[in-house]
Structure formats: C-alpha cells, structure tokens
Amino acid sequence: RIAYVNGQYVAHSEAAVHVEDRGFQFADGVYEVCEVRQGQIIDLTRHLTRLDRSLSELKIASSMSRTALTLVVREVLRRNRVKNGIFYMQVTRGAARRDHFFPAADTPPTLVITAKSTDPSLMAKKYASGISVITVPENRWDRVDIKTVGLLPNVLAKQQARDAGAQDAIFVDRNGIVMEGASSNVWIVAADGTLVTRPAEHGILRGVTRTTLLDVTEILNFKVEEREFQMDELLAAREVFFTSATGSCVPIVAVDGKPIANGHPGTVSSSIRNAFFDVAEKTPI
Numbered sequence: 001r002i003a004y005v006n007g008q009y010v011a012h013s014e015a016a017v018h019v020e021d022r023g024f025q026f027a028d029g030v031y032e033v034c035e036v037r038q039g040q041i042i043d044l045t046r047h048l049t050r051l052d053r054s055l056s057e058l059k060i061a062s063s064m065s066r067t068a069l070t071l072v073v074r075e076v077l078r079r080n081r082v083k084n085g086i087f088y089m090q091v092t093r094g095a096a097r098r099d100h101f102f103p104a105a106d107t108p109p110t111l112v113i114t115a116k117s118t119d120p121s122l123m124a125k126k127y128a129s130g131i132s133v134i135t136v137p138e139n140r141w142d143r144v145d146i147k148t149v150g151l152l153p154n155v156l157a158k159q160q161a162r163d164a165g166a167q168d169a170i171f172v173d174r175n176g177i178v179m180e181g182a183s184s185n186v187w188i189v190a191a192d193g194t195l196v197t198r199p200a201e202h203g204i205l206r207g208v209t210r211t212t213l214l215d216v217t218e219i220l221n222f223k224v225e226e227r228e229f230q231m232d233e234l235l236a237a238r239e240v241f242f243t244s245a246t247g248s249c250v251p252i253v254a255v256d257g258k259p260i261a262n263g264h265p266g267t268v269s270s271s272i273r274n275a276f277f278d279v280a281e282k283t284p285i
C-alpha cells in the first residue's frame, strides 16, 4: 500500500508524520473520509467543500487547490488499485515546537492521504442483518459540526458498544434528544411513515451522505422532516438507520437491547440505499 504524506508517495508501512505534529500533540487537525464504489469517487465535491469549511473554522490554511487535491487522491487510489473502498484526507496545522498558540504563519500544514480497498460483500451482510447499537450520553464539545481528528468520545463510545456486544453507539443528550452516531447520522421512519432526521445547524456533523439522502428522498417522494426527536420516538419508530460515507445507509435493528419494530431491517432504508448510488455525484478515478 502507498500513502501520500506532504508531497510524497511513500510505502504505507513507512508513512509517518513528525512527533511534533499538531495533529499528534493537540488533535489540531481535520479530516474527510470518502467512499469509492465501482471505480467512482462518491460525492467528492461535497466532501471537499466540507473539508474547506472545517479548515476555515479552525483557521488552518488550505495547502492545496481542489484540482491538485483531486489529482493526488486519484493517484493514491490508482497506486493502491482501489475500485471499491475508502480514502482519508487528513490535514493538520503542521509540525512545530509544542506550544498551544498557533505556530508561525509560514508553517506548512500536514497533508496525509491514505486509501484502502473494502469488501462490498461484508457491507451487504450488514445491510441484510442490520446492526445493534447502544446509547451513550452526549459528552462532546459543541463544535462537532467541524470534522476534527479529535475523536476520543467517539472512540470510547464505539468501544463501549463492542464491550456490550453491540456494533455502534448513538449519542443522546441530557434531555433524551437523539444527536448522532459515533460515526454516522441517525434517521428514523416515524410511526406515521415520515422520515425524520435532526437538523444539522449545530450539535452534529452535517453528513455528506445525509445531504445526498435528502436529495434521494425528494426524488422518491418520501415525506421528510428535519427536526429533533427524542429517544422514545426512536424506540417506537418503524425503522431506524445510520448514514455515513463508509456505510451509506445501515439499518439499526436493536437499541440498548430493545428491538426496533419487528427487529428486522425495513424497506424504506433499503429503497433509499438502492437509489443512493444513482443520485450521488460520481467522479471517475
């Protein structure tokens, strides 16, 4: 495997950043994950737009034009022969002597791009069986709309889920309002058939998959409401599912050990998932 690190293509096993990198020292960096399917990058423009937004919110300079970044991404995918898989773009404020204050303005940001192939049949199994999740109290800062590499609460939540015999976790705030998954957005099909997902102004990451699925639901003429919802509405829902670039649309069949509806994946999430690839932007490698 090959990784791109600060201007160079290097063996993945040797790829490294400096010990003084601010990503390592302070989690002072942002990232994006994108899906590659059938040789096409999914929703690249939306991911690059969100990357720019995350960088500007943290006042990190973009180190590369979009055109150049796209060229590098394609090269990494080609060198790794990825046809189905994912790639990561990670940008930090660069390496500088440890000091909380921003380093000198001429400190170059660190840019890392890695890619790996994934097995579509493993995802297909998840879609067929659905996953079980636990809920955990929301304990993150209030700027999770920025996609930073500071993911400790998400790491702890996922591990807690695994230790409990579940696959993933949902953050719920102190008032019982459903926030999002540890690496996905949450949707429900309410008792009256309406699709509901919480607004993305603040408090959650505005998922690219979420945005594209909103396009899908419009085309399929589903009734959708962007509003907050509580845990009791989720537990009474006909369907619950996650959306993310790595999983597209994953049915959730149990929450905290309680089955959702009949405990099997529903038809709404599968029809949305089936239409997703057609509607999403596709960039050939």
Ligand code: PMP
Pocket (backbone or CB within 6 Å): 033, 180, 181, 182, 183, 184, 185, 204, 205, 206, 207, 208, 209, 210, 243, 244, 245, 246
């Ligand atoms: N929320 C969180 C916390 C995430 O980490 C992710 C995955 N990157 C998402 C939502 C889903 O975002 P996207 O659809 O852009 O992958």
